[in-house]
Amino acid sequence: MMKFIFALLLIVLIQFIFIPIPKAYAYSNPAAVPLLTVSNFAALAKSAITNPLAGTVLNNGDMGLDSPATCTGFPSPCTGVTTNGTLNSGVIQYQNAVALQGQTDATAAVTNIGLRAANQTLTAQLGGQTLTQGVYEVPAAATNLTGDLTLNGDANSVFIFHLTSTLITDTGSRVLLTGGAQACNVFWKVDSSATFNGTTTMVGTVLASTSITFPAGGATLAGRAIAQTAAITFNNTTVNNSSCAAAASSSSSSSSSSSGGSSSGSSVCVAPVIKYAPTIVESNRISPTSIFLKWTQADQGLNSYIVQYGLENNKWLYNTIVQGLSTTLNNLPPNQPIWVKVAATANCGVVGSYGESKLAGGGSIGGPTTVGQNPNVLGVGLPNTGFAPHPLRREASENNIPWFIPVGILVGIPALLILIQRKRFLVRH
Amino acid sequence: MLSLTLLFYPANGLESQAEQTQTHITIQKISQGLPVRLKVPSINVDAAIQYVGLTSKRAMEVPNNSVDVGWFDLGVRPGERGSAVIDGHFDGENGDSGVFTNLYKLKKGDKLFIEDDKGVTISFVVRQSRIYAPGYADEVFSLNDSAHLNLITCDGVWDGVKKSYSKRLVVFADAS
Numbered sequence: 001m002m003k004f005i006f007a008l009l010l011i012v013l014i015q016f017i018f019i020p021i022p023k024a025y026a027y028s029n030p031a032a033v034p035l036l037t038v039s040n041f042a043a044l045a046k047s048a049i050t051n052p053l054a055g056t057v058l059n060n061g062d063m064g065l066d067s068p069a070t071c072t073g074f075p076s077p078c079t080g081v082t083t084n085g086t087l088n089s090g091v092i093q094y095q096n097a098v099a100l101q102g103q104t105d106a107t108a109a110v111t112n113i114g115l116r117a118a119n120q121t122l123t124a125q126l127g128g129q130t131l132t133q134g135v136y137e138v139p140a141a142a143t144n145l146t147g148d149l150t151l152n153g154d155a156n157s158v159f160i161f162h163l164t165s166t167l168i169t170d171t172g173s174r175v176l177l178t179g180g181a182q183a184c185n186v187f188w189k190v191d192s193s194a195t196f197n198g199t200t201t202m203v204g205t206v207l208a209s210t211s212i213t214f215p216a217g218g219a220t221l222a223g224r225a226i227a228q229t230a231a232i233t234f235n236n237t238t239v240n241n242s243s244c245a246a247a248a249s250s251s252s253s254s255s256s257s258s259s260g261g262s263s264s265g266s267s268v269c270v271a272p273v274i275k276y277a278p279t280i281v282e283s284n285r286i287s288p289t290s291i292f293l294k295w296t297q298a299d300q301g302l303n304s305y306i307v308q309y310g311l312e313n314n315k316w317l318y319n320t321i322v323q324g325l326s327t328t329l330n331n332l333p334p335n336q337p338i339w340v341k342v343a344a345t346a347n348c349g350v351v352g353s354y355g356e357s358k359l360a361g362g363g364s365i366g367g368p369t370t371v372g373q374n375p376n377v378l379g380v381g382l383p384n385t386g387f388a389p390h391p392l393r394r395e396a397s398e399n400n401i402p403w404f405i406p407v408g409i410l411v412g413i414p415a416l417l418i419l420i421q422r423k424r425f426l427v428r429h
Numbered sequence: 430m431l432s433l434t435l436l437f438y439p440a441n442g443l444e445s446q447a448e449q450t451q452t453h454i455t456i457q458k459i460s461q462g463l464p465v466r467l468k469v470p471s472i473n474v475d476a477a478i479q480y481v482g483l484t485s486k487r488a489m490e491v492p493n494n495s496v497d498v499g500w501f502d503l504g505v506r507p508g509e510r511g512s513a514v515i516d517g518h519f520d521g522e523n524g525d526s527g528v529f530t531n532l533y534k535l536k537k538g539d540k541l542f543i544e545d546d547k548g549v550t551i552s553f554v555v556r557q558s559r560i561y562a563p564g565y566a567d568e569v570f571s572l573n574d575s576a577h578l579n580l581i582t583c584d585g586v587w588d589g590v591k592k593s594y595s596k597r598l599v600v601f602a603d604a605s
Contacts, residue, residue, distance in 0.1 A: 288480065288502055380501075380570045381488030382563055383481075383516045385529070386583035386594040387495065 027119040027134035030158045032244075033112050033187045035205065036105035036306075036319055037098070041224055042090055042241040044102045045212075048231035049074065053216060056085040056234040061224065061241030063092050064099035073234070085234065090241075097310075097317040105319075106226050110207050113160055113189040127173065133157035140165030145173040151203070153181040159204070163190040167208070171198020171217055183222040184244035193230075196221065274352025275299050278325075278342045283360035288334040291360050294326040298344035298352055306351055309340045313357055321345065462545030464507050467498050467515060469580075471539045472531040476517065478543075489514065489570075489581070495521035496528055498580075504570055507543040508551040508604060511573040519583040519594065529582035533558070533598055541578060541602050553578040553602035560584055561597045569599055576604035 042061030043049065049065055051073025065071055072080030074087070077094045093099040119134040124141030130150040136159070138144060144167055151159050159181070167190045177183065186204030188194070193210040196202050198217035205223045206212060211230035214221075214237040221239045225232055275298075282294040293307065303323055310317040311333065320327065332338060341357035464478045481490035481499035492499035495518040505511035518527035541553040561569075569579050585596030 285503060287482070380483065381486065382561060382566055382569065382597040382599070383489040383491045383499075383581055384563070384583070384593045385491050385516050385518045385527070385581065385597075386587065386592075387518060387520050387522045387527070 025132045025134075025153070025157075027132070029133045029156060030116060030135050030160055032158050032185055033109050033160065033205070034321075035109050035224075036321075037102050037316070038105045038109055038205070038207075038224065038226060039241075039243070041093075041102055041226065042087075042239045043225045043232055043234075044099065044106065045069065045227040045232040046103065046229050048072075049078070049234070050231060051078075051085045051234040051237075052080075053235040054081070054084045055218070055236035057088065057238050058085070058090055059088045059238070059240045060090065060243075061239070062090045062098070063087055064102050065092075065094050066099050066103050067095035069095055098315075101318055102226075103228065106207055106228055109187075109205075110189055110209070110228065113162060113187060113207070116160065116162075118162060127170075130178075131159065133159060135160045136162070138163045138167075141168070143168050143170050145169040145175070145200075147172075148174045148176055150176045150178055151181050151186060152178045153185075155180045155182055156185070157181050158185045158187075160187045161189070161204075163188065163192075163194075166190065166192045167194040167206070169196050169200040169202065171200065173197075174201040175203040177203060182244060183242040186223065194225075274302065274344050274346060276344075277353045277355035278305060278344060279355045280340060280342060280358045280360070282326075283340070283358070286328055289332045290328055290330045291332060291338060292326065292328045293340060293342075293360060295342045295355065297325055302344045302346060302352075304345045305342050306345050307340060307342050308354070309338050309360075311338060313339045313359075315339075316341070462547035462549055464500050464513075464543050465546050466544040468542040468544070469535070469539070470542075472534055474528055474531075476528045478515065481516070489516060491516055491518065494518075495525065498528055501570070505573075505576075507545075507553075507578050508576050510576055512570055512577045512579055513543075514570055514579045514581065516581040527582070529580065532580060532582045532600055533584065535580075535600050540605070541580070543578065552605050554605040556601045556603050558598060558600045561599060563593065563595075563597055566597075566599070578602045578604070 038044065040062050041064050042058040044064040044066075046066045046069065048070045049063065049072075056073070063074065071078035071092070071094065073082070074085035074092060075082045077092065078085075093102070116135050118137035121137045121139070122129070122131075124139045124144060126138065126145045126149040127147035128149075130152055132151075133153050138161055140163075144163070151157075153159070157179075167188060175186075177186075183203045188204050188206045190206065190208040192208070194206050194208040194212045196212075196214050196219045198215070198219065200217075200219040202219065202221045203223055205226065206221070207226045207228065209228050211232065212225045212227045213233045214235055215233075216235040218236045218238070221237070222242055223239075224241055225239055278295040278298045280293060280295045282292075284292045286292050295305070298305070305322045305325075306319055307322055307327060307329070308316040308319040309329060320329070329338070329340075338360055339357050340360045341354040343354040344352040346352070466476065467478055468475050476496060476498045479492040479497045479499045480502040481492065482501070482503055484490055489501050490499060498515050498517040500507070501514040501516075505513050507513040507515075517529035517532070519529055519532075520527040535555050535558060537555055537557060539555040541555065543551045543553070545551070569581070579602065580600040582598050583594035583596070584598040585594045587594055
């Protein structure tokens, strides 16, 4: 009997040691905020970007400025000490459509967050707390972070913070990620302005309604700085734009091993791997400013796609999310072909790889078949190009009777009759 | 792009002046610009190009005056693979000649030229003329084996009630 109990205890012990116990979170995992083209930016501002101190570095992302705007302390087209700031693996989108689209997408992201109910309203001071996945509201304070805030979760854990006023950190404050949590899954919606003082170590995508300021001190942001209506000020600041690529693969392996069963009982976001890219198979110009697109399905069961397009290949100015395998892009530059690419999207904001980009519109895509399938050139009636013909002009070529014959008859016969009458009159007299 | 094309034209059409069979080699030119001018030296046409679409009855629209021509901008551009279509008035409202009054005089081998907004000139050679009844003629708009340019105007007799001529004249040309 003792042996049996011992063996039972041993089995239980082995289970504790070797079988991972799912983490217990207070709140279900919110879906990641769809950033669309915002994800391409390390920094995006509306009215100005200022960088008066040397040493600012933006890594792995563009810097964008909406129009009209001023920019100092970065390379041309910015002015001032253009060596103060450096972009690695990014370009300056200066008052162009890319920056404009970025701001549009930032507004969409902020709206997305604003529609989410908070799981918990935190104290205004975040320092000293350890939080797990969830949506949190943070009230206003003179300082929101002194010391460390720890975000604990796995690679898929999403942390969303809604600051109802400003977000202000003390120098030396840090946001720490533990347990595999990723910076790409941290989002800050700030209803006013954000200030990261001194050597703040910040994490996540910061979407500030007004401005973002990094006072002197060498703050670091692992994420993105997005100022919706005003300026961003850097001072010896480092911004590392981070992507979530690792999250998709790690989560997919876990979801495949558990056959999805672990997620069925909650709203935990399980990000799949998207294996196949959609292929654009048809494009037809619908009107001078509209083009119809159709593509093949990516992975089985995926019905949500992101379409990116622009006037040049690999310069994607616009994007749109589509449910289904076709769409019509409207409000395009008249009669200009556009470059298009399509990728599948899934939950957790995962975007698969894009299929081959193609030139669409004007019958140029993919060769003759798409032109042949163009519904706009089928069933078209021949035009009515006629005005009423002038009496003295010939009619069209089929009844090409010289005009002088009927005119000659009309004029000649009365003239002949007059001549005859005149001759008779002269003979009588 | 070099394409070898075998074309066969059936002889059962209305007043077809087409040659029956021909083999030719065409070099397709791709114009990156938008067409702005049509020149047909053999009938002294040098006309600005308007962009036209479809009427409410799904017929090709016409230019708003008798001196310009209209390019069907829902189809391909002149020089692209497919059938670019341009129409023009046969006559003017006040009895003047229309831009395509003499279109019927075009014959096989006559040259047409399209200038685009980037200064590129694309040339075409007349293949045939053909008269249609008003209505649909998909082959005018949708033939896409290579780059074609088709010119359309009115023909036949004027119907004062319908405010329309009884026929349509189409001149088919190929990129040269």
